[in-house]
Amino acid sequence: MLEFMVGSSLAAAAGLNAWMPLLVLGLADRFLPAVQLPAAWSWLSSDVALWIVGLLLLLEIVADKIPAVDSINDVVQTLIRPAAGGVVFGAGSGAESLAVDDPASLVADGGWIPVVLGIAIALGVHALKALSRPVANAATAGIAAPLVSSVEDASALTLSVLALLAPFIGFVLLVAGLVAAVWGVRRARRRQRRRAAMSDGRPSHTAST
16 A cells, blocks of 8 residues: 555656656665665666756756746646656655555566556646646736646655655645645636636526535
């Protein structure tokens, strides 16, 4: 169960920002004695991987805060974020850390299982992010893009760190955040439909919340 909490939090973080959990895992393996990645994923802490991931993280942080460019970036990341989710789920669920003393029961039983789970979780979070960003931009004429992006980056960092050091807390925050995000997107879309109906001169029958 702990392995699933670790992996799901890291995969969800990848759905928000593909490179944040990869960098956190690599740095943790490099500098924290309590965190040791499985041999198959040890390349994440190599000098080349850390530099490349760090530069890509910086690029995404900047691109995701520019209205219109953020939506283009989400399209580009449709394949990258789920792939990163598969990597970090497999690597994180198999890491020996302060929170996970029994490494990789999922990986030992079937190496493909955590990768597939990570892809699915990251893809779901990415889809929610990609759908909500245009709604927020349209409602605020793009003003909300930097703020929303900063919140997403902070959430990705928090989930990545908690996944390794306090997976239960990270998992609870993940579930709460997903529920709040789904509710917020649905509410924003209802408001858009009401405004569109009013501009067309038709009464809206959507109940307010």
